[in-house]
Amino acid sequence: MVPIIGLSEQTHLTTFSGDNKALPEYMTIGNILSQTRKSPAQMPILLLVLLPVPPKFTGESARANEAQEQTNEDTLQAVFDLVLAPLQAVAHAGMVMDCTDGKTRLCFPILLASIAGHAEHAALQGIGSKSCPKCDVPCEELGRDPRRIYETRTYMRYREKGLRHELAEAAGIEEYFQRLGVKIGNNPFIRLDRVSPADLHKPDILHNIYLGLLKDMMEWVEGFLKTHKRQQAFDNRGKHIPP
Amino acid sequence: MTNLDYECDPRLEIADIDTASGEIHDMHNHSETEEVSHPPVRMRPSDQETIPGAGRPLGEVAGYIQLNKAMTDNPWSSFSSEDNFNLSWLFVRSKVAKSQIHAYFAQGLGCMDCRSFRSAYILRQPLHVLKPFREYLVWAEAGIDAGRHATTFYYRNIIDSVRYLIRQVAYSSNIVYAPIGEYHSSGERLYSAMHTADWSCDIQV
Numbered sequence: 001m002v003p004i005i006g007l008s009e010q011t012h013l014t015t016f017s018g019d020n021k022a023l024p025e026y027m028t029i030g031n032i033l034s035q036t037r038k039s040p041a042q043m044p045i046l047l048l049v050l051l052p053v054p055p056k057f058t059g060e061s062a063r064a065n066e067a068q069e070q071t072n073e074d075t076l077q078a079v080f081d082l083v084l085a086p087l088q089a090v091a092h093a094g095m096v097m098d099c100t101d102g103k104t105r106l107c108f109p110i111l112l113a114s115i116a117g118h119a120e121h122a123a124l125q126g127i128g129s130k131s132c133p134k135c136d137v138p139c140e141e142l143g144r145d146p147r148r149i150y151e152t153r154t155y156m157r158y159r160e161k162g163l164r165h166e167l168a169e170a171a172g173i174e175e176y177f178q179r180l181g182v183k184i185g186n187n188p189f190i191r192l193d194r195v196s197p198a199d200l201h202k203p204d205i206l207h208n209i210y211l212g213l214l215k216d217m218m219e220w221v222e223g224f225l226k227t228h229k230r231q232q233a234f235d236n237r238g239k240h241i242p243p
Numbered sequence: 244m245t246n247l248d249y250e251c252d253p254r255l256e257i258a259d260i261d262t263a264s265g266e267i268h269d270m271h272n273h274s275e276t277e278e279v280s281h282p283p284v285r286m287r288p289s290d291q292e293t294i295p296g297a298g299r300p301l302g303e304v305a306g307y308i309q310l311n312k313a314m315t316d317n318p319w320s321s322f323s324s325e326d327n328f329n330l331s332w333l334f335v336r337s338k339v340a341k342s343q344i345h346a347y348f349a350q351g352l353g354c355m356d357c358r359s360f361r362s363a364y365i366l367r368q369p370l371h372v373l374k375p376f377r378e379y380l381v382w383a384e385a386g387i388d389a390g391r392h393a394t395t396f397y398y399r400n401i402i403d404s405v406r407y408l409i410r411q412v413a414y415s416s417n418i419v420y421a422p423i424g425e426y427h428s429s430g431e432r433l434y435s436a437m438h439t440a441d442w443s444c445d446i447q448v
Contacts, residue, residue, distance in 0.1 A: 001421075001446060003442075027404055031418050031420065033418065033419065034436055047399070052396060083401060086402045090402065096301060098307075099409055099418075100415040101300075102303060102304050105299070109405045112437075
């Protein structure tokens with residue numbers, strides 16, 4: 001088994017080409033042990049595709065902006081369809097590959113994880129910006145009851161449901177998807193066998209943990225320490241933590 | 244277990260199991276008696292479970308021995324010498340501009356080895372052939388029509404990228420081909436690297 005890990009982060013190209021953005025998608029494999037995989041000097045991460053991101057707004061009407069936004073999302077998903085298509089061909093039969101120990105093995109490359117910020121996950125999975133990519137929790141219930149467990153998202157079901165309604169020209173589907181925080185559209189991962197799109201989502205450590213969870217928590221902790229005049233003592237303890 | 248930093252060891256040998264088990268108990272007792280913070284202690288799993296047939300080799304890679312022999316016989320290839328490699332490495336690492344490299348040689352500061360590169364253009368040639376298996380990393384071009392902004396983008400074949408990584412010589416001692424279930428001496432399952440996760444075992448064919 002060759003687990004593939006995808007990584008992406010939208011990048012500003014302001015200095016070189018105006019107010020444009022690019023979306024580089026990188027990849028590595030889980031067979032490489034993490035001590036090597038995490039080392040930039042060993043270059044275990046490859047650039048897979050470099051996508052130009054068209055402008056989000058046309059500068060015209062709100063309707064034109066919305067149409068452009070939808071076009072951008074469709075384009076992104078079409079590109080990922082193209083890039084990920086070779087995986088489908090080997091998902092079941094595998095492929096004999098040369099390995100670094102001088103042996104050949106029957107390998108099954110399977111997309112296992114996608115590490116990205118929430119904006120990239122939302123665009124790729126076809127969900128709203130305030131929706132959870134993993135479960136069916138409605139966005140207004142996010143953070144309300146931590147003990148409640150929601151059903152894992154089944155993106156294939158959304159796709160089938162959308163197609164059925166499209167064929168029957170039935171009304172009400174938009175409300176259904178809106179309640180679930182899903183946009184009607186493709187998800188490039190549902191066509192890949194042995195891949196669970198809801199399980200692909202992995203938090204990006206910079207945005208989700210350091211700049212999200214940790215930053216929010218530290219603001220709360222610092223406020224608490226200041227109120228109780230314990231910040232200096234806290235800082236002194238922090239200095240003794242080994243790197 | 245909470246204050247120990249567990250690290251997977253894919254090359255764990257049977258002979259190590261008893262030693263590792265004793266080590267775990269020692270560390271556990273020590274951590275209970277003292278509350279002073281210490282750097283994390285590396286430990287090994289007590290037991291491992293493998294899936295029969297997983298990662299089994301099918302045959303030998305054609306030309307593998309010759310490739311390795313060529314690398315060990317002339318480790319500085321595709322450069323003419325170690326000095327030549329070091330000079331190139333210095334230029335690349337220091338991000339020296341092409342014009343400055345030209346000026347360096349124009350002033351006669353380069354070595355006198357006739358096989359050595361004498362300009363930034365010639366420097367590129369050995370750099371291009373330095374990366375083995377670079378044929379896997381070719382770029383394909385495609386066009387997209389994003390509304391009024393038709394544009395071109397470049398991508399690599401994802402399967403070829405996997406083939407490049409899995410046969411990369413630089414990772415030979417840090418690559419695994421099969422999942423392993425690892426256990427603590429108390430029987431608890433241990434998780435560290437990706438190949439020790441439940442997913443790896445469950446999806447194995």
